[in-house]
Amino acid sequence: MLWFRNDRHTSRDRTVAQSTKIDYIGTEELAQLLRPSEAVAAIRDALIAGLDPAADQPRSVLSLPHGDGQLLSMPSASEHGIGVKVLSAVPDNTARGLPRIQGVHVVFQPPAYAPAAVIDGAALTTLRTPAVSVAAVLPLVTGPGRRWRTVVFGAGPQGAGHVRTLRDAGVALSDVTYVVRDPSRAQPELVREDRVVPVEQCEQWLRQADLVVCATTSARPLFDSTLLGPDVVVLAVGSHSPDAREVDSALAARAQVIVEDRKTALRECGDIALPVAEGVLTAERLLPMADVVRGEAVLDGSRPVLFKGSGMAWQDAVIADAALRKVGGATDPSRG
Incomplete structure (x- = not known):
């Protein structure tokens, strides 16, 4: 778990993001929270409940300098908040002994839409x-x-x-x-x-x-x-x-x-x-x-x-919501 603080500000001046606990879910934590079959069920349940993939925003793609790869941004809204996954895709990382894809998925929860959780982006992609x-x-x-x-x-x-x-x-x-x-x-x-x-x-x-x-x-x-x-x-x-x-x-x-x-x-x-x-x-x-x-x-x-x-971004949002429910994050109104 991470705490974002800035001790130079008083409690009156401190923003919600600076005073709110932000959960970090890494590769091991995500694997412990959701089995692959539970991720499958979460996707199917969301679609059966009426989620419309066509409502998703298109991903944005930024070419990295010198043709080194791409930066992808994928936002999506759900009833539990906004999720944004940002990933770098760098083919040459394989030769460096590093993952080709790296990044994070950030969850902003209502009503204040303060950041509530950060999930390892590669782990989320590998699961979803x-x-x-x-x-x-x-x-x-x-x-x-x-x-x-x-x-x-x-x-x-x-x-x-x-x-x-x-x-x-x-x-x-x-x-x-x-x-x-x-x-x-x-x-x-x-x-x-x-x-x-x-x-x-x-x-x-x-x-x-x-x-x-x-x-x-x-x-x-x-x-x-x-x-x-x-x-x-x-x-x-x-x-x-x-x-x-x-x-x-x-x-x-x-x-x-x-x-x-x-x-x-x-x-x-x-x-x-x-x-x-x-x-x-x-x-x-x-x-x-x-x-x-x-x-x-x-x-x-x-x-x-x-x-x-x-x-698509809605898939990340669905899996992130399912994981946060396991830790109480997606249904805790005090998080906003």
Whole structure:
């Protein structure tokens, strides 16, 4: 827990922010507060209760000096206050032994809208991104009698986070194969006992895959989707740029395509915008995940499903609210 104070001011002059306790929730604290399955439930419950992803403000993106990366700002309002996540995305950090994505999520609570909590931004992203993916397809992938042979492109926090979340949410994974450029660099604490293979060997695993997770920074399709079966489920979450994509247009053309929000997907997701521009996918075919979660759009289990997520601010706000409820922050009116 952090206290923000400025002893040069009297109590009369001190601002609310300077005299209010601000909770700090780091990586370990967030993991203790919310299991992955609880994060999935929080996303689904919010959508079922009527949350409208289309009401979210677009993220703002600032290019860092010298082309070093990007600074992303993502604000969102909820009944519990305002949440703003600010992240730096610096690709060269990997070579420095640092996380590629770093930042914080700040919660401002009513009625005074003083800052009430700061949550580690990377930890929040690592928890909420797979929670959203799994929330979008949960009934389909938890149906009785099916076990899922899974291929994951990328063995970093997001790839491993999807595997962890799928398992915690009750998805029966019969086999997990991570596909990476250099298996020797895979972190044992992330991939655990699952298989890790070089990208050159991915074809044999894709041919038998039931579920594919794409969690990379690739700007080009990772594989030829004709290798995939007729009822495969693909979760693509690695890119948030209209000219970058992890899956090819052939998959978008034949799949049931779920997105967080139509306008957001067309603006930010190359996996969607590029096949639309090519004429093989239309905006009308895009299924908002809120409609799927609420049962207003029903998926056909005999056809491919593609979920494309780029990350939206409302998701961070929902997960932050759920975490703060566990520590009493979101429902304590004295915090304002």
